Amino acid sequence: MAKRTSNQSLVGDILNQIIKTNKLETGLNQVSVVDAWKNLMGNGVNNYTKSVALRNETLYVELSSAVLREELSYGKEKIIKMINEEIGKEVIKAVVLR
Template sequence: MKKSLFSTLTTTNPPTNNTHELKEVVLNVFEQFDLQRKLQETHILNCWDQLMGEAIAQKTEQMFIRQGKLYLKISSAVVRQEIFYAKTEIIKALNAAADETIIEDLVLLG
């Protein structure tokens, strides 16, 4: 009797030494592709509005993280200057939100 693909996939096989827990596999994939850092970077970008407030968030036109640097394009010269002077405190607050040092520098784009 010929087995169907479904019956082959649903057949329970006894555990072998190659059996890994799903958690272990997922953590391994995260490590191999540096996904944990990317998730933390995304978390930082998503926290920007909350950490900086509505006024600064509205003036933020573009932001991205590359190689530990947060790049910001701000539409207001006044807000850009405020961010420049508070750069160290902003970096500390963003890294605190990620519970790890993700941002090492902040770069303001024209």
């Protein structure tokens, strides 16, 4: 009986190759950041969040409450650190609260 040659690859490796080949990483990062924001901030902040967008390593968050915007502005570095840890890589370098 002939021996098979092993050309097996891990599914994760194949998916990463597809993502890089088709330049899908920025879109996946956008989705990951929005999900991380919703998970980490909780219902209190999410009720006042109008939109969350990632552009060029900057997280843009539009809030409907000026008081909440001011409160969150004191913890921008903590927000960056928490979201990057949630995603598992450094995607965000700055936060802009509107």
